[in-house]
Amino acid sequence: GKNYTPSGNLAGVSSSVQRAIQIAAGELGVREYAENRVNRPYNINDAWCASFATWAWRQAGINVPWTNKNYVRSIWSDAKRMGLAGSSSSARPGDLVVLNNQGHIGMVVARNGNTITTIEGNSSDAVQRRTYNLGASGMVGVVHPPS
Template sequence: MSVENVMARIAELDRSLVRQPAPATGAGSTSFATMLQGQALSSTPAGAAGATGAALGFSGGTAGQRALAFAQAEVGVTEQPPGSNDAPRIAQYRQATAGSGIGPWCSYFVSWAAQQAGAPLGEAGQGFGSVDAVASWAQRTGRFNAAGSGVPPAAGDLVVWGGRHIGIVESVDPDGTIHTIEGNSSNMVTRRTHGADGDGATGYVRLG
């Protein structure tokens, strides 16, 4: 992926973060694109051909923001064939999870994004193949905020729906509407929009 495409991705993320409400203190903040400006940008081989090209590699921002940028670059990755829980790119997501096999892959996807961001999930960075395992680890390590706890989700947080599904928050509108990127949603990596309650989300995991 060219530097121009990388910067376009960063600008898109910056615009999505601007949709969040400004801090109550009124204090100014540095945009994500500005934070990344001047940081080292490098491409790493994706290991498989596909519409997404090479994986993004950069430093700067929070772990969650970095994971989100990697997730954004994967939107459109699709199972081959649909319903198989597999594809060459999805096989790469599984590699971020110790002992993984072909199966539902939403947790593989967020484990992969977190690993690429330098913040792998798990005490040993082993990643997780189930949503319950992600949530349990987050609760043990103080990263889990239950829905309704008063801690609003932020861009880069993982969003958990019980033991059923997991995605990553892309942005939050002033009215609380939550925009996400989710793996294994309609057999692909895709963007979704949820109500302020996350359409039944049970909690959020803050990567850092």
């Protein structure tokens, strides 16, 4: 997992976004040792997908003053208010993608046509890579990092 190289075109992607992707990729394979418990800095003793995504952004210097960085609905609401929310069709590497009707969030690490690859925390109790078609059922939209 440590040698993961993002696929897809990263031309024009900012260095902070590239760093966020590398940081998220470095966590691939982290698993819960007990329910909603991971021995990592993004552990919150609760559902941790949002904590993981915002931690990866912050480690890369992408700091957004979320009302609650650990709660997907709060992040999506803030993103809309701040003008950072976009439709899933605008997804690009480094974005956070809001899934499961605001019940889950992950980081977009690659886009190829109408397919995105994500790295998500708390995906089947681990940090895992997933692939989705844009507009998949329950996909709400994306949160772009501030420019």
